[in-house]
Amino acid sequence: MTLTSIPAFNPQIESAISRFSTEFIMHYGRASVFVAALADAWTIAMSKMLLANNMLESNYPIITIAEKDALETLKRITHRSEILTHAIFQEPFGFAAVGVIHEAFEKTFEGGSFAVWLEALENKDYGKCISITG
Secondary structure, eight states: OOOOOOOOOOTTTOOGGGGSOHHHHHHHOTTOHHHHHHHHHHHHHHHHHHHHTTOSOTTSOOOOOSOHHHHHHHHTTTTSOHHHHHHHHHGGGTSSOTTHHHHHHHHHHOTTHHHHHHHHHHTTOHHHHHHHHO
């Protein structure tokens, strides 16, 4: 499995969404709750990495765009399987084809569940998302 580094950005100036591939954003939609939650997850991760390496001022806020509940719902699935974690790392930045998150989700949580989970997330029905993924 080859992992590619996420593109560098300053999370106090911009969200990770600025580094997401156009194809990814267009596939899920510019106003997608899923895209916003993924962007925040990556923005927070970049912030933690930069802070740990003394490359970011800790007294300035970072840019976030998702609702807290959407981010927490996404976090519930991010480390459920290696294939899903890899897909979440690769697809938004264009390192893997659009659709690999869908495929990985299906393999992790039983076929047919990604569309239902994604619709629930987009509708902010976080309880339904949790019922699908446990």
